[in-house]
Amino acid sequence: MSDHTRTGTYGYGSSYGSSYDTNNVNLNNTPSRQTIKFLTAAAIGVSLMLLSGLILTATVIGLIIATPLLVLFSPILVPAGFILLLVASGFLFSGGCGVAAVAALSWIYNYVAGKHPLGSDSIDYARGVIADKARDVKEKAKDYAQGATTGSTY
Numbered sequence: 001m002s003d004h005t006r007t008g009t010y011g012y013g014s015s016y017g018s019s020y021d022t023n024n025v026n027l028n029n030t031p032s033r034q035t036i037k038f039l040t041a042a043a044i045g046v047s048l049m050l051l052s053g054l055i056l057t058a059t060v061i062g063l064i065i066a067t068p069l070l071v072l073f074s075p076i077l078v079p080a081g082f083i084l085l086l087v088a089s090g091f092l093f094s095g096g097c098g099v100a101a102v103a104a105l106s107w108i109y110n111y112v113a114g115k116h117p118l119g120s121d122s123i124d125y126a127r128g129v130i131a132d133k134a135r136d137v138k139e140k141a142k143d144y145a146q147g148a149t150t151g152s153t154y
Contacts, residue, residue, distance in 0.1 A: 107119075
């Protein structure tokens with residue numbers, strides 16, 4: 001808004017024009033400013049590329065130096081790594097089961113306490129459907145029992 005000039009009256013109901021001031025035309029896009037932006041971006045890009053190359057070189061040199069040690073100690077390191085993987089996955093699985101159990105118990109407590117947690121409407125609907133089916137089965141059993149005592153067949 002600072003680079004727009006105001007036209008019209010400056011009281012109640014004033015209108016603001018969208019014409020630019022002739023003295024401040026495109027100060028943000030002058031060639032010198034664009035050159036400075038380009039040089040800054042280029043300097044940052046080149047320095048990051050050099051840093052990336054140095055890190056890659058250090059990683060390759062470290063791997064070259066460490067490879068004989070890894071080959072020498074691989075009969076110990078491979079089983080140890082496998083055991084550590086199994087132990088870590090066991091702890092993660094155990095923790096996940098514990099979190100799931102706490103969440104389930106919390107949901108059950110909230111449901112029993114009448115707070116109606118998320119999904120309780122589905123449980124109530126399923127309970128109603130099961131109760132209706134049980135009532136239907138009970139009535140069918142009574143009908144079959146009456147039919148068996150009277151001797152009629154269906």
